Amino acid sequence: MKLNRINFLLVATLVLLGYFTVQAEQDQLQKPILAKQDDVETPFSDGLPKELSPEQLDNLETEKYTFQTEVSRLMHLIINSLYKSREIFLREIISNASDALDKIRFLSLTDPEALKSNSDLRITIAADPESKTLVITDSGIGMTRKQLKDNLGTIAKSGTSEFLAKMEQNTDAITQIGQFGVGFYSVFLVADKVTVASKSNDDEDQHIWQSTAVDDFTIAKDPRGNTLLRGTQITLHLKPDAYRFLQEKNLKELVYKYSQFITFPIMVWSSEEREVPVIQDIDDDELIEESIDEEPKTEKRIVHDWHHVNVQKPIWMRDSKDITEKEHQEFFKSLTRDTADPLAWSHFKGEGEIEFRSVLYIPSAITDLFYNNIKTEQSNKPIKLFVKRVFISDEVELLPKWLSFLKGIVDADDMPLNVSRETLQKHRSLRIITRHLIKKALDMFTNLSKSDPAAYKKFLAQYGTILKYGAIEEQSYRKKLTSLLRFSSSFDTEPFSSSLDDYIERAKAEQRSIFFMTGSNIAEIEQSPFIEALLARGYEIIYFTDPIDETFVENIPGYNGKMFVNIAKGDVDFAEDDKDMMRDNELENKFRPLTEWLVSTLNQHIDKAVVSRRLTTSPLAIIAPRNGLSGHAQRVLDAQGVNHKNPNMEQIMESMRSQKKILEINPNHPVMETLLDYVEQDNITKDMTNLIQLLYETTSIKSGFPLKDITQFAGRVEGLIRKAVGISILEEAKVRVKRAEEKTEEERLADEEMKKTNIIYETEDDIEHDEL
Structure with a gap:
């Protein structure tokens, strides 16, 4: 069919447009096509930027x-x-x-x-x-x-x-x-x-x-x-x-x-490879007849465009039942830049006074940065706050410090978007959200303890100390936090094996106390003389090996009606009958001559000496007063250098450290019975007094207290050994060493020249920097 002039011009125009389209697509094989947005070119239009020439x-x-x-x-x-x-x-x-x-x-x-x-x-x-x-x-x-x-x-x-x-x-x-x-x-x-x-x-x-x-x-x-x-x-x-x-x-x-x-x-x-239409080249003299039914020709070509990769809907907006374990693990890593999987998570929707969605995660390990921020009062930035999917801040403190090891998201619907971050921190809605988050976090810990005991032990190994800190700080959550803790005990020495509820369930008849002992490790506690009588009587003892434990029990005096009792301090109540009390009084009277002599001999160290009810095999034990420092607590505070940070604290610490102790003697031990005979016969020699001093010092070590004068203790031990092998205390070791040579004149001159140069390199990096 012949085309009239109008049709010819229309077809010719389309052909020319097709020609330029093909040329553009061919050029696109070398350079990505432009992606327009509202007919305005944006920085994202080209795949690659214009390079600097x-x-x-x-x-x-x-x-x-x-x-x-x-x-x-x-x-x-x-x-x-x-x-x-x-x-x-x-x-x-x-x-x-x-x-x-x-x-x-x-x-x-x-x-x-x-x-x-x-x-x-x-x-x-x-x-x-x-x-x-x-x-x-x-x-x-x-x-x-x-x-x-x-x-x-x-x-x-x-x-x-x-x-x-x-x-x-x-x-x-x-x-x-x-x-x-x-x-x-x-x-x-x-x-x-x-x-x-x-x-x-x-x-x-x-x-x-x-x-x-x-x-x-x-x-x-x-x-x-x-x-x-x-x-x-x-x-x-x-x-x-x-x-x-x-x-x-x-x-x-x-x-x-x-x-x-x-x-x-x-x-x-x-x-990507796509099918694109093919427009054939035509001669100027040729005319093209329209063919409505003819299929357009296409060919495969490589075209470029932007591909949206992170199409996943925000995980906190989805139904928690639809999210897999793998998705939670990947989201946690994306959120925190951590490489390890979280120990547990809680995905929930808060309803009531304010509606919000949240996901909380327990990281597998705590970082040193967490403790540094706690000390310096800085935020650990645990929670990212969103309002209607708009990120607002990660500076808002939605969790108390003792829970700021958690990571997560909170997305609220009912909060204003146009408030400053300072005003936001005081917003009433945040206080409500905080209460919800704390409750959900504690529920998450409880569920983990029941569903995966092995993972819960890992959790306590990392965060148990922080939970104790939380129990000290927050009276409202004290009982709940205390119930979440797990300890070793004389019943089971495995770490994190027993709760306080377990202990109370195993308690003896009429037992009114929760007995505990503190130490650097379980082996140290098991060698302590303090545990002897309790174990002999069948009582269970909780073994506290965390440095914060003694502070923890001082602030948490009891649990479910039973009081904590440190068996290394003060008196111990075994709930014994009148017959036992009468026997104890008889022993006190019998050994009074010995206890009075011990007080006069060791008056620099002890306030009183009494007959012990807690010893079975050891001759002596040194007990701190009820309000004093146990040996373990004193070592912990000395190691932390608490007394050097605050002059007032230094005075308090020195006062508590210098408190005189209580000496307990074992009336059934042969050494004590023999000493009693010597005292009653007034047959105490200088050597025996020296031996009593040595026995006190070794007992002090065994009871966990540091020695005030280690040199004097070593001298007594050496004197005992000398006497046993028959060597006079006055005989000295023969010194056979060659004295070092004095500097030569050349060395002195070299040292003087070095001083004149006045060059001091503190590190290898300084030397390298000067060389550069």
């Missing part, structure tokens, strides 16, 4: 800066020591990008203009195999020139020294790098050159930061102009042995592995 690089007006010492040390460790966990660099950069997006979204709640420069909040990853670069871009809050210098040239002191020390001891610690705020530097695991372009709403210009991970970096105004609108773009020039990170498949797997639960879209520039 050689001319631009040559003409850059840069300022050079030197890295902070800690940064240089860190990068030296990363570059030269840490290779097996290199892939974590992508997790760290994505997490930083997510934080930047969170910040700009939070600002936009009170300042709608904050997102005006770019409302498209996302993270993109694009690899360029040709230039061997990997580009990660976000539309977050961005950085000013000053922030580029401060944030990427120095490290905040908090946690850095601890991190570097751990890294130098064990390179496996790199897996925890993000927890110390130094995650950016992990890029040097895979890159030998890094370029960071960033644009902030607070700076009219876009700037670039560059470094080759030696000891300095440069900052300059970006000659490409404001290509980002707002946000940060990191370009990694990969090392040859890191080219595998240019592969699309590997990038997607890493995003899914580490960052699938990031709340912002993560897009990877991807290629």
Whole structure:
């Protein structure tokens, strides 16, 4: 069918359009196609950014800066020591990008203009195999020139020294790098050159930061102009042995592995084979007849586009029954940057005065950073607060300190979005949420103790001390926390084997006390003379080996109607009958001459001497007063240096340490019976007095008290040995050693020359720095 002029022009136009479309698609094999949004080109339109040209690089007006010492040390460790966990660099950069997006979204709640420069909040990853670069871009809050210098040239002191020390001891610690705020530097695991372009709403210009991970970096105004609108773009020039990170498949797997639960879209520039229409070339003289029924011809071609990787719905918004164990484990790792699976979790929805959803996790191990933050009153940032899926803050203290080892998410529906973080902390809704979280956490611990005793023992090994701290601090939860604790005892010496409820169930008739003994370890307690009489009578003794235990029981005086009794302090009540009491009184009268002599002989150390009701095989025991320090408590406090931190505490400690003790004697021991005879016959010699002093000192050690004068004790032992082998106390050892030579004149002159140079190298790093 012949075409009229109008039809001919229409077809010709379509043919020409088809021709240019084919040409564009052919060009696209070399360069990714543009993705338009509302007909406006965004920083995410192209897969790859416009590179700085050689001319631009040559003409850059840069300022050079030197890295902070800690940064240089860190990068030296990363570059030269840490290779097996290199892939974590992508997790760290994505997490930083997510934080930047969170910040700009939070600002936009009170300042709608904050997102005006770019409302498209996302993270993109694009690899360029040709230039061997990997580009990660976000539309977050961005950085000013000053922030580029401060944030990427120095490290905040908090946690850095601890991190570097751990890294130098064990390179496996790199897996925890993000927890110390130094995650950016992990890029040097895979890159030998890094370029960071960033644009902030607070700076009219876009700037670039560059470094080759030696000891300095440069900052300059970006000659490409404001290509980002707002946000940060990191370009990694990969090392040859890191080219595998240019592969699309590997990038997607890493995003899914580490960052699938990031709340912002993560897009990877991807290629795929698609069927595209084929438009044949035509001669100018040819006419084409329309054919409605003819199928259009297609061919397979490689096209590029963004692929959304983290499509998973926020885990806390889903039904808890639909979430697998594996999903919880992966979400926990994404949330915390931890590499180990959590011990347990609680996923729940709070209803009533305020509606919210939450997920709480117990990390498998506690970090030193937790205790450092407790000491310095810093937040452990355990909970991320969201309101209607919008991240608000991780600075809000939703958990008390003793529960801040938990990690998790809280997403509330009924809280205002336009309040400051300071006001938010005092919001009534948060107090309600906190009560719910504490209850759910305690329920989680209880369920773990019943469902998986082995895992619960691991939990107590890590967090038992913190639960005791919580019981001391929080009277409201004291009984519940105490019931969750587990201890070793004379019934079962395995760690964390018995609860206080178990102990009470096994208690003897009319037993009114919970007997316990403190020590550094179970072996030490089992050798103590204090436990002899109780074990002989069939009483169970709880073995406290945690340094906080004695403080714990002082603040928790009883449990379910029974009082704690430290068998190393004060009197012990065995609930004995009148006949036993009468026998004890008779023994007191019988041994009074000996006890009075012991008090006069050992008056520097003891306040009184009494007949013991707790000894069966040992001759003596030294007991602290009821309100005094036991031997174990004194050793713990001395080791912690408590007395040196506070002058007032030093005086109190010295007063308690110098308290005179109570000496208990075993009336059934042959040594005590013989001594009684010698005292009654007034047949006490100087040697016998010296032996009594030695016996007291050895008993002091056995009772857990440190000796005041170790030299005097050693002298007495040596004197006893000399007498036993027949050597005079006055006979001295023969000294046969050669005296060291005095310095020669040449050595003295060399020392003088060294002084004149006045060079002092404190460390090997200082020497290396001067050489450079």
